[in-house]
Amino acid sequence: MTSNPQGRMRRRIALAGAVCALAVTGMGLTGCSEEDPDAGTNGVGKLSPAKIQAQTRAAAGTADAVRLSGTVVAAGRTYQLDMRLKADGGSGSLTAEGASFELLRIGDELFLKADADFWDHEKDKGDGDGGEGEGGDAAADKLDGKYVKVPQGDPAYKRFSGFTDKDVLLDGLLTLHGTLAADGRHEQAGVRTVRITGDKGSGGTLDVSLQGKPYPLRLVRAGGAGTLSFSDWGKDFALKQPPQDETVDYGQQLPTS
Secondary structure (H helix, E strand, O other): OOOOHHHHHHHHHHHHHHHHHHHHOOOOOOOOOOOOOOOOOOOHHHOOHHHHHHHHHHHHHHOOEEEEEEEEEEOOEEEEEEEEEEOOEEEEEEEEOOEEEEEEEEOOEEEEEEOHHHHHHHHHHOOOOOOOOOOHHHHHHHHOOEEEEEOOOOHHHHHHHHHHOHHHHHHHHOOOOOOEEEEEEEEEOOEEEEEEEEHHHOOOEEEEEOOOOOOEEEEEOHHHOOEEEEEOOOOOOOOOOOOHHHEEEOOOOOOOO
8 A cells, every 4th residue: 555644644634633632621631822921820810809808918918028129209208218017017228318327126116217417408398406505516426327226106117117017018019000001020139920910001000929929029110100120038147236325315316307
């Protein structure tokens, strides 16, 4: 019998088509379509955008610790921050209006560490008298490089403590505005992500990890209000009281208020 290579090829193609048809109709066979983008992931990429947002907020809320870095626009000011946060406090650095300073909160105690230029700048925003019983320049020099304990009744406490409060900060950040939609698969710092958007991006975008827990990894806030990266989810860190000889406590009011 004479061989017929073309006939054999047609039969193989027909057989392959039948196998793929079985896969499409749910017979459990694979390998006939493109690679499953959710293979090896935590599966949140298959969820609706609303459920993805809910799950990432839940994951963030139950994490013991996190590191935030990037920019936040609040009350007309742009802050550059690099903060590590957990339930009982946080520490890190902020830069605003060209002035840099460090924040440390342990429980209800908030400390601010900055140079004399920062305190001079704060004084100029106030009434300019440098506080009670002490000249502004002298106060700034005394506070230079020290951990200044911020009284809870001082305006600076409310202004800065939110940057050290994990729950308050995340609750205020991890919400997209407008109609939610999926925006494909991406990657952040080597981690596969699914991206969701609010109002096609004008309401913000959020990249959610497809590996491990569905933690948020990158947020672009609505209205140009900043971009933040999230990392070190669940990694504990120590919060230590500053040395006593490096701490200044003005009691009920900072000299710059």
